[in-house]
Amino acid sequence: MENTQQRETFGTMLSPIRAGRRTLRNRVIMGSMHTRLETEPDSIAKQIAFYAERARGEAAILVTGGFSPNAEGIFDPKGPRIDDPDQARHLRPICEAVQAEGSLICAQLLHAGRYAKIEGCVAPSPIRSPINRFVPREMTDADIRRTIADFASAAANAQAAGFDGVEIMGSEGYLINEFTVTHTNKREDGWGGNAENRHRFPVEIVRAVRERCGPGFLIIYRISAADLVEGGAHSDEIAALARKIEAAGADILNTGIGWHESRVPTIAYPVPRGAWRKAAANVKAAVSIPVVASNRINTPELAEDILTSGDADMISMARPFLADPHFVKKAREGRANEINTCIACNQACLDFIFSSRPVSCLVNPRAGRETEFRDTPTESPSxxxxxxxxxxxxxxxxxxxxxxxxxxxxxxxxxxxxxxxxxxxxxxxxxxxxxxxxxxxxxxxxxxxxxxxxxxxxxxxxxxxxxxxxxxxxPRIPDLPGADHPSVATYAEILSGERAAGDTVLVMGAGGIGHDVAEFLVTGPAEAHNPDAFCETWGVDPKFAVSGALVGDPLALKPSRRKVVMLQRKNSKPGAGLGVSTGWILRNALRKHGVEALVGVVYERIDDAGLHILMDNGEPKVIAADTIVLCTGQxxxxxxxxxxxxxxxxxxxxxxxxxxxxxxxxxxxxxxxxxxxxx
CATH class of the missing domain: 3.40.50.720 (NAD(P)-binding Rossmann-like Domain)
Incomplete structure (x- = not known):
């Protein structure tokens, strides 16, 4: 009875849907992820194992990591390309392995534009990205037309290699997205200026791919549903682009959220689950083809709620398929309680990618390492x-x-x-x-x-x-006079609730634990769970209607319930060892809440007056505090x-x-x- 009830609970998510000329077995897509598996020894074998395992888990469509359609669009010097037909054909065994398990597979076509970490990167206008040291070259009219043709050729190469379709990456601040908004498109020719001209590049790409690959080839277009940057698109422009992309031949519209340079977090754990569903709903209201909701969706219950509410027709999840490749299968079999849930920590996925390592997963070490593990029972139990x-x-x-x-x-x-x-x-x-x-x-x-x-x-x-x-x-207790003072507590005592902190708090130690303690002390619980509270904190329009979906400065100060000061002995930037993809969020959140940081200090003693320190210039100082929290190691x-x-x-x-x-x-x-x- 329990299994039947659970299957009924996820009835919409598990129901088939028509997309173009294909009928999908359910409404769940494994979204595109950079994996770097293509740079590994035995890369094809590792990719076969990775993708086939997720096909066995019954995702309807698997979208690969991004392949550049030409040399200028690679994300970095080792980035994968699909502009060589012979190279593309080497991918056929991956397609066959996925299709043998009943899933479809689409190759993502991604031109990195001004995000490409290479000399000679290109963009609609020569404006450097704040996350890339290279200044892009402004594309000529000939460059643009050649790139459109390159997308069509790349799609044809994918089709010849056995892919069921392609996803054209038009969001997250990559090249196509750069053309669509005034934030990066300052052109005054036929590819810039008004929205009609700015939309011309993606529309012609989709049209060219459809003409080259025919009516049976699946085309997914990933549209930016909320840019989260100044000069980003208004919801009316997004809806207009969605309609044009549909008319040009796309079968599915997947929604992307935020540019990589945005100062608003989009997929990490501080973002509430389902925070972006209404952005997808705006796109869905504009078109008749299936629209996909994405980002911070990690349970079948949430996926089902989004689908039954009408906010989207399908769900895209990327990292949840790292955490558990059998996400859909377990939901279908009534074993949703056995799903190993993505916790949005980013530690072994995005942070690995940004440090040039192949992707994996904190809660599932097998992810990206499938060939290193066995599932056969032991022959000699101990x-x-x-x-x-x-x-x-x-x-x-x-x-x-x-x-x-x-x-x-x-x-x-x-x-x-x-x-x-x-x-x-x-x-x-x-x-x-x-x-x-x-x-x-x-x-x-x-x-x-x-x-x-x-x-x-x-x-x-x-x-x-x-x-x-x-x-x-x-917790390590430092050898410091007064470390046993009544005002002193360990991080374990504070985080466990064994001790309550006062209104003025000093946090000794500015590593990962120190930052977590500081955020625990200044952030209201609702901010981590309520999308409206999250939007208010980060200056996001909860209706995703205004330009860039921003209604305020993401870094504007927000009053805190406590006065918190962090201290560290090193002279380096506080939190230097935090995760690449999450550290900036935590540092900005603490800055917004008025948390101060002192570096290069020498701890001398603790007494009734407070914490006695020497500043980095040798000046003695006493800081009074109700509570002093030890985050001084383990x-x-x-x-x-x-x-x-x-x-x-x-x-x-x-x-x-x-x-x-x-x-x-x-x-x-x-x-x-x-x-x-x-x-």
Whole structure:
């Protein structure tokens, strides 16, 4: 009965839909992602494994990462291209593998324009992007016409390689999007000026692709539904462009949100789920072809709600298919509670891509590494004890039990989660609740014996073949006079709610934990969950009607409920080690809330007067505070290790117990799963 009810719950999402001359098996697209798998050794094999796994998970259409239609459009010097027919044909095995599993596959055609990190990048006008050091060359009329032809040729190459269609990238601030708005198009010829001229480039691209590839070839156009930059498009212009693209031959309109240079976050955890659905609804109201909603949609419940409300006809999810390639299949089979949910952390997807590494996923280390893991049960089960129920311990126990080992998990607290229970307190990071739900469910499903509220002793670990120490970390208390003063609290005490902070707070330490604590102290909970509150904070028009969908300065100050000052001993910029794709959001959010930062300080002592420091110029200073929060590092919790080794017990330390870094769930889960695979 439960499975039937769940299938009925997602009836719209799982229902077929007609797009062009194709009938899709459901309404879910795996959106395009840069993976860098094409730069890896055995790249075709790795891409086959990656895409085929998601086709087995029953996504209706899989869209590849972006292929440039010519040499000028590559995102970086190693960026993939599809302008060579012979190179394109090498992709045929990927298409065949996906199609054998019942899904369609489309190649995304992406010309990076002024975002291309190469000499000689091009744009409608010679205006440098703030996120690229190269100044683009203004395209001539001949350049523009050649590029239109290049898009058509690239689509034909994709068709010859076996792709079912293409997605033409017309959003996120790439070349096509640059032509459509005055923010980047200052031309006065037939390709600039009024909206009709600015829309000419994308319309002619779509028309050329349709003429070259024929009526049966699927064309998705990704339209910018909210530019989130000054000089961006008004909703009336977006609707007009959508109608022109439909008339030119597109079968589906996918919606993109925000330019890469926008100062408004669009896909990271601080953005509420479903925050952009009304932008898709604006596009849907303008056309009759299917319109796709995207960005911060990570559960089947939300996808179904967007579809049944009429805000969109289809749903595009990219990172959720990294977290769980079988997202749709599990929903269809009534196992939605077993979906490993994307938490929008960006740590192993976007941050890896920006550091020239192949994509993966914090909650699913297999993503992008499918050829490195096995699913066959072990032929020699062992009796395994896992000590510690945080991220590393849960991942080890769940994976080892799934592979057939006899696993007992000891956790000193009365609940699983460990440091995740602290991390989830930061605004937006309660997405970690999904990770806790998933791993708890897997632990129960695969028969792990749980010993909650039991701190494992030596006698408890007798008789096990292998003991895994995953006991995590404890906050490090600095050797500082007055560190035990009543005003002092650890980050763990603050984030857990054990201690309440006063109105004036000093945060000692400006790393990842320090930033999370500061945001926890100044941000209202509603901002992480309510789209209207989010829009108000970041200056976004909740109706997505005005130019660029901006109604204010995204960096305008917003009064805080507390006065918070962060301090660090280093002279470097606070938060220098934060994630590439999320650090700027966190730094800007704290700046908006008036959080100050002092760097290069020397801590001297704490007493009733406050925190005594030396400034970087040697000047002594006393800062009064109601609460002083220690974010001064962690110590590994390694109790039992020496005694177990002395008894010749096979012991492995993982996660924070092995290395006390920041709260590093990415490393913890990866080590846990890989250890279980190696047993």
């Amino acid at each position: 009796k395994l004890a896992v000590v510690g129920g945080g991220a590393a311990g849960m991942a080890t126990a769940a994976e080892a039990a799934r592979l057939g080992h006899d696993v007992t998990l000891f956790e000193a607290q009365d609940k699983l989660g460990g440091q995740l229970n602290l991390a989830r307190a930061a605004p937006g990071k309660d997405e970690f609740d999904e990770t806790l739900r998933y791993y708890t469910g897997q632990i129960n499903k695969h028969g792990v014996k749980l010993r909650l509220g039991q701190r494992a002793g030596l006698d408890d670990l007798n008789g096990f073949d292998h003991v895994v120490i995953a006991t995590g970390v404890t 110590e590994p919790e390694q109790a039992l290790v020496d005694e177990l080794v002395a008894r010749s017990v096979t012991v492995t330390m993982i996660g924070g117990a092995k290395e006390a870094a920041e709260l590093d769930a990415l490393r913890a889960i990866d080590e846990g799963v890989r250890l279980a695979q190696s047993l």
